[in-house]
Structures are given as C-alpha cells and as structure tokens.
Amino acid sequence: MRKVEATVPLKLTLFGEHAIVYGEPAIAMAISETMKVSVMEHHKTIISSSSLRIENIKVDLEDMRVESDQISKALSYAIEALNYFEDRKPAIINIESSVDPSVGLGTSAAVIVGTVAAYSKYLGYEYSKEEIAQISRNIEKRVQGLGSRMDTYTTSLGGILYFPRNSESVERLSSKIDINGGYIRRVSTTAEILRRVKAIKEKGREFDEILRIVGEIVDDAKTYLERDDMESVGQLMYVNHGLLMSLGVTSPPLDELVSTARNMGLLGCKMSGGGGGGSVICLKSHKAELLLESRGFRLVNTELNKTGVTIKEISN
Numbered sequence: 001m002r003k004v005e006a007t008v009p010l011k012l013t014l015f016g017e018h019a020i021v022y023g024e025p026a027i028a029m030a031i032s033e034t035m036k037v038s039v040m041e042h043h044k045t046i047i048s049s050s051s052l053r054i055e056n057i058k059v060d061l062e063d064m065r066v067e068s069d070q071i072s073k074a075l076s077y078a079i080e081a082l083n084y085f086e087d088r089k090p091a092i093i094n095i096e097s098s099v100d101p102s103v104g105l106g107t108s109a110a111v112i113v114g115t116v117a118a119y120s121k122y123l124g125y126e127y128s129k130e131e132i133a134q135i136s137r138n139i140e141k142r143v144q145g146l147g148s149r150m151d152t153y154t155t156s157l158g159g160i161l162y163f164p165r166n167s168e169s170v171e172r173l174s175s176k177i178d179i180n181g182g183y184i185r186r187v188s189t190t191a192e193i194l195r196r197v198k199a200i201k202e203k204g205r206e207f208d209e210i211l212r213i214v215g216e217i218v219d220d221a222k223t224y225l226e227r228d229d230m231e232s233v234g235q236l237m238y239v240n241h242g243l244l245m246s247l248g249v250t251s252p253p254l255d256e257l258v259s260t261a262r263n264m265g266l267l268g269c270k271m272s273g274g275g276g277g278g279s280v281i282c283l284k285s286h287k288a289e290l291l292l293e294s295r296g297f298r299l300v301n302t303e304l305n306k307t308g309v310t311i312k313e314i315s316n
C-alpha cells in the first residue's frame with residue numbers, strides 16, 4: 001500500500017502582515033510547529049482532519065463534492081488543493097496539525113502546501129519546493145479572494161524570508177532573532193479580516209499612508225535583523241503593532257498584552273498573522289514567556305525551521 005507524507009512548518013509574521021497584500025514588503029519566519037498531510041492509496045477519496053474534528057468525509061472525485069456545505073467550507077483549502085490536479089486518483093487524505101486552525105500561524109497555507117506536496121508525489125510528479133510554493137500561492141488566493149504569497153512561500157521554503165516590494169523574488173535573511181510566541185482563539189478567519197481591511201482602505205487615503213509606513217518599517221527591520229540589533233528590531237515591533245491597531249486588525253487582549261509588555265520594559269512585541277485575536281510574538285525573554293502564559297496564550301514552538309516542506313514515501 002502506497003503512502004506519501006508531507007511535513008510542513010507553520011510560520012510567524014515578523015513584520016508587514018496586511019501591508020504585503022497591497023504591494024509592501026514583509027518578513028516571515030518558518031517555525032517548528034507542523035502540519036502533516038498524508039495521502040494513502042484507497043478505492044475511494046476520503047478526507048480527515050483531526051484538528052478540525054472532521055473524520056472520514058467521503059469526497060466525490062468527479063466534482064469534489066462533500067456531504068455538507070459547512071464541512072466543505074471548512075475543508076475548502078484542502079479540496080481546492082486536490083482540485084488543482086486533473087488526473088486525480090482516489091486516496092485517503094489525512095491532515096494533522098500541531099496547533100489550532102486559524103490562529104495566525106499560516107495553517108491555511110500549510111494545508112495547501114502539504115496537500116500539493118503529498119498528492120503530487122502520490123500522482124508521480126516531482127515538484128521543487130519553489131513549484132509547490134507557486135502552485136499553493138495561486139490556490140490560497142483563489143479560495144480567499146485576497147492575499148499575498150507570504151505564507152505559502154514561507155511554509156514551502158522555510159527560513160526567515162524577506163518579500164521585496166513589487167517583485168516576485170524572495171530573499172533569505174540571516175539573523176539570530178529568538179522569539180516567544182503564543183496564541184488565543186479568534187472568531188474571524190484571515191479571509192474575513194482581509195475583506196475588512198480592503199473595505200477600510202477604500203474609505204480613506206490615510207490608510208494607504210499607514211500601509212506605506214509599514215513598508216518602511218519592514219525595510220528598516222530587515223537591516224536591523226541582519227545586524228542582530230534586537231533593541232531596534234523590538235522598537236519597530238511595537239510601532240508595527242500600533243499601525244496594525246490603526247488598521248483595526250488587532251483585538252483588546254492583544255493590545256493589552258503588547259501595551260503591558262511595553263510598560264514592563266520588554267524589548268518588543270506585536271501581533272503576528274491575520275489578527276483579530278490569534279498570535280502574538282515577543283523578542284525572547286523569561287518575562288515575555290510569563291506574560292504570554294499569564295494572559296492565557298498557548299505557547300508555540302518558535303524554533304526556526306530552515307528546510308520548509310519535506311516529503312517522504314512510506315510503503316507498508
């Protein structure tokens with residue numbers, strides 16, 4: 001029986017979330033939390049996701065229909081990833097994540113990257129990580145309507161990545177940055193928050209100006225990260241958080257935590273990812289870890305992942 005398994009790192013956004021959707025640069029980092037997608041030979045197509053508590057959903061291979069609209073919405077990223085392939089073969093697709101879905105850690109991207117990586121190998125294709133990133137980026141954009149290539153590229157390629165403005169290139173950064181990260185549940189998905197930002201942006205020119213300043217912060221942060229000047233990196237984290245608050249994408253628990261961190265003299269903290277709750281990152285310190293824990297944030301394994309998606313063939 002053939003089985004292919006893809007392991008995909010999740011990610012943190014260090015700087016520039018939301019602004020990157022409008023052409024500004026951003027910096028993201030792949031971490032050691034993972035999404036695993038396995039594809040196993042079978043006579044029917046079945047999708048299971050333990051973290052979504054969705055078990056053995058049968059999928060019609062012809063039109064990728066599932067039994068209920070609600071479930072099909074929850075599985076839309078995985079289904080669209082399977083749909084990319086025209087020469088589909090039946091299989092059991094199992095998705096397992098080390099974190100909760102939709103908390104700002106790039107689970108939407110990782111589900112797509114993992115499904116494209118494992119299913120393409122199952123069908124006999126040999127895609128490079130860059131090809132997996134490119135295919136996944138288009139799928140995420142199609143499902144969400146809006147979005148950048150940041151999460152799909154970071155989870156495919158691994159490392160600390162800088163996405164320059166108005167360019168399709170990606171730059172690997174070398175930095176010793178060490179982070180504490182944690183998350184709380186959120187009510188909205190990134191797709192919903194992206195639609196809210198678009199609506200706000202259409203209301204006033206000042207929002208374009210905020211996004212442009214975020215872009216400048218990202219470029220300065222790149223310089224400081226490469227010099228390992230963490231005091232300056234931390235200061236820019238607070239400023240980036242403040243601008244995200246002006247865009248309306250933070251939430252009271254996130255703002256309280258970041259503001260308390262600043263009052264306590266921590267070097268730097270900010271929201272990370274789509275926002276509306278979800279993830280917060282701080283430059284690493286014992287105090288930052290205690291603060292995250294005291295506010296009920298679930299700590300994440302923020303060790304840098306340098307390799308990106310890996311695929312292995314398991315035969316039994």
Ligand SMILES: Nc1ncnc2c1ncn2[C@@H]1O[C@H](COP(=O)(O)OP(=O)(O)OP(=O)(O)O)[C@@H](O)[C@H]1O
Binds near residue numbers: 272
């Ligand atoms: N374990 C999983 N199994 C299947 N689908 C998942 C899983 N985890 C996440 N997803 C899909 O990704 C969606 C969440 O995407 P969303 O973009 O809101 O969160 P995120 O990617 O974790 O955060 P961010 O985009 O802010 O980094 C879920 O609604 C679901 O469709």
Ligand SMILES: C[C@@](O)(CCO)CC(=O)[O-]
Binds near residue numbers: 016019273
């Ligand atoms: C909010 C956003 O910038 C990051 C989500 O992790 C969306 C995107 O880049 O697609």
Ligand SMILES: [Mg+2]
Binds near residue numbers: 106107108109190
């Ligand atoms: Mg997402």
